[in-house]
Amino acid sequence: MTLEDTIDAIDWSAVRSQLLETGVGETGRILSVRDCRALRAAYGRSDLFRKKIVMARHGFGAGEYQYFKNPLPPIVEVIRRRCHERLAPLANEMAELLNTPRRWPETLEELSALCAEAGQASPTPLLLRYGPGDYNCLHQDIYGEIAFPLQLAIQLSDPMTEFEGGAFVAVENRPRMQSRATAVSPAIGAGVVFATREKPRRGAKGWSRSTLRHGVSTVTRGERYTLGVIFHDAA
DSSP, X not given: OOHHHHHHTSOHHHHHHHHHHHSEEEEEEOSOHHHHHHHHHHTTOGGGEEEEEEHHHHTSEESEEEEEOSSOOHHHHHHHHHHHHHHHHHHHHHHHHTTOOOOOOSSHHHHHHHHHHTTOXXXXXXXXXXXXXXXXXXXXXXXXXXXXXEEEEEEOSOTTTTEEEOOEEEEEEOTTSOOEEEEEOOOTTEEEXXXXXXXXXXXXXXXXXXXXXXXXXXXXXXXEEEEEEOOSOBO
16 A cells, blocks of 8 residues: 555544644554654654754753755655645635635645745744753744644654653633543544644634644653644745
């Protein structure tokens, strides 16, 4: 089975339902353990990346991450392109529920063209690395005017054997209600799709808008690596 076939076989209907409920949807396994280890090993190759961020220097948390440069590694490119194709219809459904005028193109190439027109031409997929005591503060990945409403994180380390703590956390700020937190710990190779900035919320009077921020709880043991797949480019 190819990587494209694996992505197509995800229960996207279940992902949709979870996203509309909490803003977070679990995909199940996307990458093999072998592919996860290969991506982790790539973290030490400076030739693959355009920028490195040490979180503590910017108040983002503790840990670090690196943005890939173009051309993206083939496996990252396939994930980004194919998952965008599957998520674009959901992004447009969310836009309708939120009464937002923008509609999202079917292909990643068209989305990249929109970003380029807005002065956003730098690739945004990244690898994140956390060690003991590291964490990621709640945030949103907004890099300019164009921000695709969904993104993906794939677990590259085994939470059963390679690290402890380090759950993916999303907090939904609901109007006139207390905030709701969702925490998940995907298996190695499994993904989490989540709302980039806001999501529709069903209420007694129909659909309303709530905002979402995401982060990572403190890693207490070992190392945690993640592949972050953001579909819009950065300025």
